[in-house]
Amino acid sequence: MFIYVVKTGDSLYSIATKYHVSMDSIWYKNALNSDRLVPGQDLIIPTNMYIVQPGDSLYSIAQMALLPMETIRLINCLCSDELWVGMNLYIPPRVKYFAKDFGYITPSTPEKNQIIVQRFASITNYYGIFEYHIFEDGSLSSIPNDEQLVTLVGMNNVAPLAVITNLTQTGFSQDLVGKILNNPELSQRVIDHIYNLVKSKNYAGVNIDFEKVRGEDRDKYSCFLCLLRERLRPEGYCTSVALPAKTSDEISWLQGYDYGGIGASVDFVFIMAYDWHEVSSLPGPVAPINEVRKTIEYAQNYIRRNKIILGVARYGYDWMMSNGKVESARAISVMDAMETAMKYQAPIQYSIEDQQPFYRYRDESGKLHIVWFEDVKALAQKLQMVVDYQLKGIGAWQLGLHFPQAGYLVDDFLTKQL
The missing domain is CATH 3.10.50.10 (Chitinase A; domain 3)
Incomplete structure (x- = not known):
């Protein structure tokens, strides 16, 4: 397959004709609701042959095919980079990278749960079921009918993880998480409730998403995660954590997250590499590639690469x-x-x-x-970084947000590691 960017004057018919594929195949792979297109729209073209068009170069074709130029040159026995219009080039299958992938899902009706779970099960190792809240007394909220969802996830050979947050009616609470971390008895109560939840509901483990942790609680948070893992690990349960993207220790509002201490305390981390711009900011890129790269390079200084899952967005913002x-x-x-x-x-x-x-x-x-969002080309760059940096895998917030091309792209880059 390759990614085609729609040009002025293009139609679904003209693109299908140009590359000798059916309109239906383009329609299906891109989940189109209409045959109207817009310049700049990217489309997955499901074929392993590329027909050279006017203005093409080996470089531009390699960019569309998401492959190195040298690979295309060698597989097609090209002695130079010279091409001619109408020339047929074979696009070989990508050598896939073994990865473990994570996706957040929010419970819905049994019918919708089944659609989401089955749609992504072949490329996903962990489903983070969002979400359980912690209360001031150390107890946890419930999720209605989560047993059906947990059972469904397990039947599809994916590990269900209970997502535990400090989210309240007014947002993520610094005071709540600070109160828990600074009270050993209360911390232990939270750990006990998490253990009982995982064991009684047949979860495979947890994903802790405590946001806005204060700098003075940095070591206590790492210690809490270490104690939680010590409680869960003997019975084979997984402990993971969602981390805000961080590029240095100088960012004051992120000093509560000790990447080294946290990385040593859990089985893996999900780095939320998105929201550099969001609803409360000026318009701009949600996940600019240079910031994502700096986040990975910072993280791997403190956390083993095989513990890092790169979180990507399935959304954008309309300002x-x-x-x-x-x-x-x-x-x-x-x-x-x-x-x-x-x-x-x-x-x-x-x-x-x-x-x-x-x-x-x-x-x-x-x-x-003004709208900024993620698309296939942007996601491809993040997937390539997972491969280049040899990370544990990629993760998504959240799978219920419709991004129909993403699954095909992930499947093209990665193989689910069992």
């Missing part, structure tokens, strides 16, 4: 502007972002520096909107 300022913003799935671009026929641009797409449009009331 509504007024006089150059953000009036409001909302999160949208990748599919929502694409459909909005098609609805308003807003050409999609691509930031080479950030390796992320963006566009602008005006709604029915004339308001300017």
Whole structure:
């Protein structure tokens, strides 16, 4: 397969004809809801042959095929980089990297649970079932009917992990997590409740997502995770943690996260490598590639590579502007972002520096909107970094957000490690 970027004047018919594939195959692989396209939209073209077009170079074809130039040159017995229009090039299957992958899911109806679980089971090792809250007395909230979901996940050969957060009605609470970490008796009570939850509900382990941990609680948080792992590990349960992306120890609001201490205390970490721009910020890339790279390079100084799962986004943000300022913003799935671009026929641009797409449009009331999101090309760059840095795998927030092309791309890069 390769990724084609729609150009002005393209139609589904013209693209299918150009590359000798069926319209239905493009429609299916990209989960299109209409045959309307927009310039800048990326499409997976399901074929292992590439027909050289005017203006192509070996470099541009290698970029579309997500393969090194040398691989294409060797497999096609090319003596030089010279190509001619109409030439057929074979695109070989990628040598897949063995990885363990993680995806967050939120419980829904039994029917929707089954669709989500089965859709991604072939490429996923862990499902983080979101979420259980901790209370001030150390007890945990419940998830209605989670037994059905846990059973379904296990039947599909994926390990269900209970996600435990310090989320309250007013957001992630520093005070709540600080109170627990600074009270040994309360910490132990939380650990006991987590153990009982995992054991009674047949979870394979936990994923701890304590956010906004204060700097003064840094060592206590690592110690809490170590004690939790010591309680769970003898019975074969997994302890993992979600970590905010961090590129240095100088960032004050992230000093509560000791990558070295945490990495030594758990089985693996899920690094939330996204939200450099979000609803409370100015418009900008959600997961700029250079920041993601710096996060990985910082993390691997403190955490073994085979413990790092790179978290990626299945979404973007739509900022509504007024006089150059953000009036409001909302999160949208990748599919929502694409459909909005098609609805308003807003050409999609691509930031080479950030390796992320963006566009602008005006709604029915004339308001300017700026949208940044993840797409196939952007995700491909993150998958390549998982391979290049030899990480444990890739993870997603969250699988219920519609990004139909992502599964095919992950399957092209990675093989599920059992």
